[in-house]
Amino acid sequence: MQTSARLVIIGAGIVGCSTAYHLAKLGWRDVLVIDQGPFPRTGGSTSHAPGGMFQTNTSKLMTGLAHYSAHLYESLRWDDQPCAALVGGIELAETPERWADLKRKAGLGRSWGLENHLLTPDECKARIPILDQRKVLGGFFVPDDGVARAVNACSAMAREASAGGAVTFQGNVTVQDIEVVDGRVRAVVTDQGRVACEAVLCCAGIWGPRIGRMVGQPIPLMPMEHQYTKTEPLPELAEWAASEITIPLLRAQDHASYYRQHFDSWGIGNYRHVPLPVEPDAILSPKDAPVMPSIRDWTPEHFEEAHRAAINLFPAVEGRALTYKINGMFSFTPDAQSLLGESQVARGFWVAEAVWVTHGGGVGKVMAEWLEAGEPQLDVHEADLHRFYPHHATSSFVRRRGKQNYLEVYDIIHPKQQMEEPRNLRTGPAHPRLVEQGAAFFETAGFERAQWCEANARLLDGRNLPGRDGWAARFWSPIEAAEALHTRENAALYDLSAFAIMEISGSGALPFLQHMTTNQMDVKPGRVVYTNMLDRRGGIVCDLTVARLAADRFWIITGGGVGPHDFAWIRDHAPDDGSVRLEDVGGKWAVFGLWGPKARTILESVTEDDVSHQGLKYFHWKDITIGYVPARAFRVSYVGELGWEIYCPMELGLKLWDTLWEAGRPHDLIAAGMGAFDSLRLEKGYRGWGADMTPDDTPLEAGLDFIVRWDKGDFHGREALERQKEQGITKRLCTLTFEDPDAIVLGKEPIFANGGERAVGYVTSANHGYSVGRTIALGWLPVEHSAHGSKLEVEYFGRRFAATVQPDVLFDPEMTRIRV
Numbered sequence: 073m074q075t076s077a078r079l080v081i082i083g084a085g086i087v088g089c090s091t092a093y094h095l096a097k098l099g100w101r102d103v104l105v106i107d108q109g110p111f112p113r114t115g116g117s118t119s120h121a122p123g124g125m126f127q128t129n130t131s132k133l134m135t136g137l138a139h140y141s142a143h144l145y146e147s148l149r150w151d152d153q154p155c156a157a158l159v160g161g162i163e164l165a166e167t168p169e170r171w172a173d174l175k176r177k178a179g180l181g182r183s184w185g186l187e188n189h190l191l192t193p194d195e196c197k198a199r200i201p202i203l204d205q206r207k208v209l210g211g212f213f214v215p216d217d218g219v220a221r222a223v224n225a226c227s228a229m230a231r232e233a234s235a236g237g238a239v240t241f242q243g244n245v246t247v248q249d250i251e252v253v254d255g256r257v258r259a260v261v262t263d264q265g266r267v268a269c270e271a272v273l274c275c276a277g278i279w280g281p282r283i284g285r286m287v288g289q290p291i292p293l294m295p296m297e298h299q300y301t302k303t304e305p306l307p308e309l310a311e312w313a314a315s316e317i318t319i320p321l322l323r324a325q326d327h328a329s330y331y332r333q334h335f336d337s338w339g340i341g342n343y344r345h346v347p348l349p350v351e352p353d354a355i356l357s358p359k360d361a362p363v364m365p366s367i368r369d370w371t372p373e374h375f376e377e378a379h380r381a382a383i384n385l386f387p388a389v390e391g392r393a394l395t396y397k398i399n400g401m402f403s404f405t406p407d408a409q410s411l412l413g414e415s416q417v418a419r420g421f422w423v424a425e426a427v428w429v430t431h432g433g434g435v436g437k438v439m440a441e442w443l444e445a446g447e448p449q450l451d452v453h454e455a456d457l458h459r460f461y462p463h464h465a466t467s468s469f470v471r472r473r474g475k476q477n478y479l480e481v482y483d484i485i486h487p488k489q490q491m492e493e494p495r496n497l498r499t500g501p502a503h504p505r506l507v508e509q510g511a512a513f514f515e516t517a518g519f520e521r522a523q524w525c526e527a528n529a530r531l532l533d534g535r536n537l538p539g540r541d542g543w544a545a546r547f548w549s550p551i552e553a554a555e556a557l558h559t560r561e562n563a564a565l566y567d568l569s570a571f572a573i574m575e576i577s578g579s580g581a582l583p584f585l586q587h588m589t590t591n592q593m594d595v596k597p598g599r600v601v602y603t604n605m606l607d608r609r610g611g612i613v614c615d616l617t618v619a620r621l622a623a624d625r626f627w628i629i630t631g632g633g634v635g636p637h638d639f640a641w642i643r644d645h646a647p648d649d650g651s652v653r654l655e656d657v658g659g660k661w662a663v664f665g666l667w668g669p670k671a672r673t674i675l676e677s678v679t680e681d682d683v684s685h686q687g688l689k690y691f692h693w694k695d696i697t698i699g700y701v702p703a704r705a706f707r708v709s710y711v712g713e714l715g716w717e718i719y720c721p722m723e724l725g726l727k728l729w730d731t732l733w734e735a736g737r738p739h740d741l742i743a744a745g746m747g748a749f750d751s752l753r754l755e756k757g758y759r760g761w762g763a764d765m766t767p768d769d770t771p772l773e774a775g776l777d778f779i780v781r782w783d784k785g786d787f788h789g790r791e792a793l794e795r796q797k798e799q800g801i802t803k804r805l806c807t808l809t810f811e812d813p814d815a816i817v818l819g820k821e822p823i824f825a826n827g828g829e830r831a832v833g834y835v836t837s838a839n840h841g842y843s844v845g846r847t848i849a850l851g852w853l854p855v856e857h858s859a860h861g862s863k864l865e866v867e868y869f870g871r872r873f874a875a876t877v878q879p880d881v882l883f884d885p886e887m888t889r890i891r892v
């Protein structure tokens with residue numbers, strides 16, 4: 073075996089092969105792909121997958137990757153046969169809830185540009201000859217869903233990647249260790265010898281955690297047993313026996329099963345059983361288990377229910393023998409997303425893990441482009457390897473969430489649905505007080521935050537607030553409305569202790585930050601600056617508040633959910649010459665937002681410091697004492713009212729909360745939750761990173777031109793942004809409102825123009841704006857539809873609501889309520 077390579081890819085499953093194929097296309101040479109099993113049928117998950125590809129996904133990223141993969145596989149040939157059969161995919165509804173959800177899903181698919189149709193039971197029957205159509209209410213049909221011939225696709229991609237010697241594939245080689253020197257990968261040690269290399273890409277699937285351990289990089293995934301079976305030939309399918317697959321791929325999520333045709337046999341896969349996790353260390357090697365790596369054979373007790381359900385839908389299956397049965401395994405992560413990126417523990421150690429065949433083709437392209445450019449070439453934040461907090465990577469958490477995600481894989485999941493366990497992992501000092509207020513807790517990155525407080529139900533009396541029903545009313549309370557209005561009319565205290573804070577210090581701190589941000593960082597200590605960080609494409613990677621604490625010391629503040637992602641980006645780009653120190657200090661600081669027209673009266677009653685408009689100006693911070701608590705007050709407001717974000721050491725947090733609470737009593741101060749917070753920020757047009765804008769969007773497109781300081785000199789991403797400034801933008805993040813006062817949307821719905829069938833854009837986030845008396849949606853639109861007054865339609869569960877593009881800021885655009 074060769075003794076050196078530029079890149080060693082561990083694993084020749086769909087992900088390893090696809091990455092090698094795309095690297096070869098980019099002109100890479102000297103790439104070695106090794107697998108412990110015989111290549112191409114390696115014994116990994118790819119060799120067991122029936123290859124079903126349903127593209128529609130709540131994630132735009134995953135839908136795009138699936139679309140690319142399906143068409144890539146179809147374009148590849150092996151044995152004169154395409155490596156995918158895009159025969160269409162149908163999701164069946166057996167319950168009214170599912171049928172309603174499929175209508176929602178049809179909208180979601182259109183938001184991401186996928187053609188789809190809703191089918192009547194008879195139309196389903198016309199496509200699925202053995203279906204008992206009386207059992208279904210309808211189907212959701214995507215014409216270019218289908219089935220991948222995954223092993224063939226691996227072979228075809230390997231053949232093309234090897235042509236000309238760019239990539240070498242080597243089976244029956246087991247990686248035993250990875251050498252890391254001075255924090256960088258140097259070599260891979262195998263049972264066939266040592267391979268010196270510049271980088272390693274781990275595509276080891278369910279074995280990933282074992283490989284990660286070799287370099288100290290947690291790979292939080294849980295291998296789960298998963299069975300698949302085929303019936304003996306069915307006479308009812310005799311007419312279809314000549315072709316491997318012509319009948320659309322099927323899933324019946326109401327009983328967590330999926331089906332496909334194999335000539336005249338019927339394939340059945342199911343998730344309808346207790347989850348069966350397998351510890352990565354217990355997985356057998358292909359040498360010990362040549363057919364499959366699982367720890368045991370088929371377990372009939374985990375198939376009984378699915379079998380009954382299959383017979384119910386497809387009576388032809390009854391009494392037929394199951395002639396092929398496999399108990400394979402594949403990976404589930406804590407949030408059911410993939411794991412992509414480069415380790416920060418061992419540089420040069422890259423990860424592409426927890427990927428389905430459905431997305432493998434696209435993930436290979438993403439990884440190849442990322443390796444080539446040093447930055448991802450599209451928004452992959454949902455799959456970012458660094459999105460987790462340490463508690464997410466513990467084996468207990470990974471096991472618990474992996475099991476739950478297996479169970480829920482086909483469930484109808486509300487966008488605000490809360491995980492039931494594990495909960496109460498991260499709590500702030502005000503948590504007991506919020507419990508006393510009857511808070512409905514929603515978690516973000518493990519942190520428990522109040523969404524609303526039942527104690528505020530009293531505020532509903534005498535108010536005529538917009539109601540909600542059905543789907544929109546779930547995980548929502550009218551109390552959110554009362555809290556939002558009370559903030560505008562009186563004052564409210566918000567617990568924001570989930571915020572992530574990074575302290576950046578050292579002689580190189582200012583130049584580093586100047587280079588990484590769009591706004592001017594060379595401001596006087598005491599100033600606060602709102603800024604973006606961009607990738608080289610000009611895309612928004614981080615959306616931050618920066619406070620200059622001293623000449624050489626800054627705080628970077630970002631949302632709790634995105635903290636690990638943002639800080640990984642910052643660490644990744646920081647100089648390693650010792651001139652810049654980075655410290656994640658979020659866990660040390662409690663943060664409370666005190667906002668509303670009465671906020672100053674309240675604060676002045678418990679501080680001797682000057683917190684007047686002049687004493688602590690807008691977008692400035694200052695250390696003050698509140699009662700007995702030394703605190704740091706930031707004069708900023710995400711809700712659009714006078715007030716401060718107030719920071720104090722975590723251990724003083726409860727005292728600070730109680731001090732402000734007591735001071736607020738005479739002024740009807742309430743504790744408010746994130747539901748109100750979200751509504752208030754939408755009225756102000758404040759964007760949320762991750763939902764409203766991502767690395768696929770630039771500040772010019774997002775309406776954030778005002779935080780790009782062209783006169784500050786060069787900054788990361790400037791070149792691309794300059795180009796866009798010259799050429800002009802083609803899309804714009806817009807604020808929309810609805811003519812129908814009862815209209816409600818929740819996010820990700822498609823936007824249509826002129827009654828058209830193809831979506832021109834999609835909603836990113838939405839909520840009632842209680843002060844403006846309308847539902848507000850932010851959404852992406854092509855520039856030609858982005859002018860104020862443009863008339864559009866937003867589809868929600870199959871119903872279209874007339875919507876109008878408005879100015880970005882609907883409430884107090886002159887900022888008269890904040891700058892007082």
Ligand code: FAD
Pocket residue numbers: 082083084085086087088106107108109114115116117118119120121122123124125245246247248275276277278279280283298299300341358398399400401402403424425426427428429430431432
């Ligand atoms: P793998 O295919 O597992 O490849 C990893 C490779 O790494 C293996 O070949 C292994 O031998 C090698 N390796 C590991 N450790 C070492 C080492 N130390 N040294 C050398 N090599 C090593 N997905 C879908 O999209 N649609 C489906 O319909 C579908 N159905 C499925 C049905 C079943 C029964 C199963 C088990 C899975 C199914 N999946 C499906 C999931 C899908 O198969 C996997 O998610 C996907 O194949 C993972 O690909 P991979 O390349 O990451 O991993």
